[in-house]
Amino acid sequence: xxxEKKGGKLIVFSAPSGSGKTTIVRHLLRNDDLNLEFxxxxxxxxxxxxxxxxxxxxxxxxxxxxxxxKNEEFxxxxxxxxxxxxxxxxxxxxxxxxxxxxxxxxxxxxxxxxIKKKYPERTLAVFIKPPSVEELKIRLKKRSTESEEKxxxxxxxxxxxxxxxxRFDFIILNDTLEHALxxxxxxxxxxxxxxxxxxxxxxx
Ligand code: 5GP
Numbered sequence: 001x002x003x004e005k006k007g008g009k010l011i012v013f014s015a016p017s018g019s020g021k022t023t024i025v026r027h028l029l030r031n032d033d034l035n036l037e038f039x040x041x042x043x044x045x046x047x048x049x050x051x052x053x054x055x056x057x058x059x060x061x062x063x064x065x066x067x068x069x070k071n072e073e074f075x076x077x078x079x080x081x082x083x084x085x086x087x088x089x090x091x092x093x094x095x096x097x098x099x100x101x102x103x104x105x106x107x108x109x110x111x112x113x114x115i116k117k118k119y120p121e122r123t124l125a126v127f128i129k130p131p132s133v134e135e136l137k138i139r140l141k142k143r144s145t146e147s148e149e150k151x152x153x154x155x156x157x158x159x160x161x162x163x164x165x166x167r168f169d170f171i172i173l174n175d176t177l178e179h180a181l182x183x184x185x186x187x188x189x190x191x192x193x194x195x196x197x198x199x200x201x202x203x204x
Contacts, residue, residue: 007035008100018130022106024172024181028184037102041092048145062085075088088107104188112127137155
């Protein structure tokens with residue numbers, strides 16, 4: 001990064017799946033004042049429901065994903081579930097910054113914290129906390145796009161993820177969606193209004 005551009009901020013929303021973070025991220029994307037563009041992750045999992053390649057994810061074969069890992073094409077990657085890899089391509093961030101926009105991520109807690117570590121100044125890292133693990137179970141079952149086994153895998157992972165919440169810049173409790181949306185909007189607006197200082201990890 002040599003030149004300062006309009007935009008250029010990174011906004012990370014991480015949470016156990018079913019916490020409502022995708023709803024919050026979609027809401028923020030509709031607010032033009034925030035100048036946000038969604039970071040489309042790459043994944044080796046298969047598309048679910050109406051998911052579209054290049055919009056929801058870049059759906060790659062396991063072979064292609066591993067090839068890109070080897071080539072160091074990822075800013076971060078994670079084996080979120082066994083054989084299900086997810087990651088952020090450097091090319092995706094560059095694409096969005098070239099548009100003069102801020103990048104918003106809907107990613108796993110480990111990936112979120114990695115981005116924060118790489119770009120500590122540019123990144124706002126927010127953890128969305130579900131009211132309880134019980135509530136999370138209900139939400140995931142209602143979504144019913146997955147098998148019982150997969151849902152149980154996600155719930156087991158949720159407890160581990162909850163423990164990372166204090167490492168984020170802010171925690172939003174998603175008890176009522178309206179409150180969570182307001183809080184998210186305020187935090188993002190404050191972050192993008194700040195001037196950009198070059199992050200230590202960006203020094204060549
Ligand atoms: P899902 O299969 O429900 O779309 O996503 C599963 C998990 O992978 C979610 O917690 C989601 O946030 C996470 N995830 C999606 N994209 C990325 C990414 O680029 N990097 C990492 N580390 N996690 C991701």
